[in-house]
Amino acid sequence: MIQGFKEFIMRGNVIELAVAVVIGAAFTAVVNAIVTGIFNPLIAAIFKSDSLANSMVVTLPGDAKLSFGLVLAAIINFLLVAAVVYFVFVMPLNKLKEAQERRRAAGLPPKDATIPATELDLLTQIRDLLAADAAKPGTGQSPR
Template identity: 90%
Template sequence: MIQGFKEFIMRGNVIDLAVAVVIGAAFTAVVNAIVTGIFNPLIAAIFNAEDISKSMNVALPGGGSLSFGLVLAAIINFLLIAAVVYFVFVMPINKLKEAQERRRAAGLPPKDATVPATELDLLTQIRDLLAADAAKPGTGQSPR
């Protein structure tokens, strides 16, 4: 039983999921800070209201009310969050992937990858080093 649990925990997808949840929580905090700190005050200034969700209420007979402002604020927050996620995170990542794909299609290695030396490259370097060593004065060998 313990062995099965250990195998389950050590699977890559469980650890990946845990990392995704932690990063997602931090990511949510960043996006919410951008929306509430920058965009919500701008929208409130445009609509000349301190808080949109508390405005545009319609009183109903019998004591209830419809809160159109709350729905409008939720829609605006959703659109803002979607825009921030797209323009700050998704679009730059897509551009990087496209550039990487273009490099692959052109037969070029990725920028961070080093091209392994072929046997011919290594033999050429050895020949050049031997020729340079032989051409040094005082080595007792003459260049060929």
């Protein structure tokens, strides 16, 4: 039972998931800081309110309140978070992938990679070395 648990924990998927959760938490903090620190104050200035969530409240009979500002604030917050994620993270990564694909299509290796020798390349080198060795005078062999 302990061995099975150890194998489960040591799988790459579990480690990758743990790393994704930690990075996701840090990523959330960055996105929230951009939205709350930059965009929310701009929206509050536009609507001349300390908070959009506290504005646009309609009081109904019986002290019930409809807070259209709260709903609007949530929608705007969602759109801002989506825009920050797209323009700060997704778009630059897509541009990087496109550049790598163009390099691959042109037959160029990625900038940080070396081309590994194929089996055919290695066999060709061995053949050439054997042919060069056989052609040397005094080896007793003649080139084929």
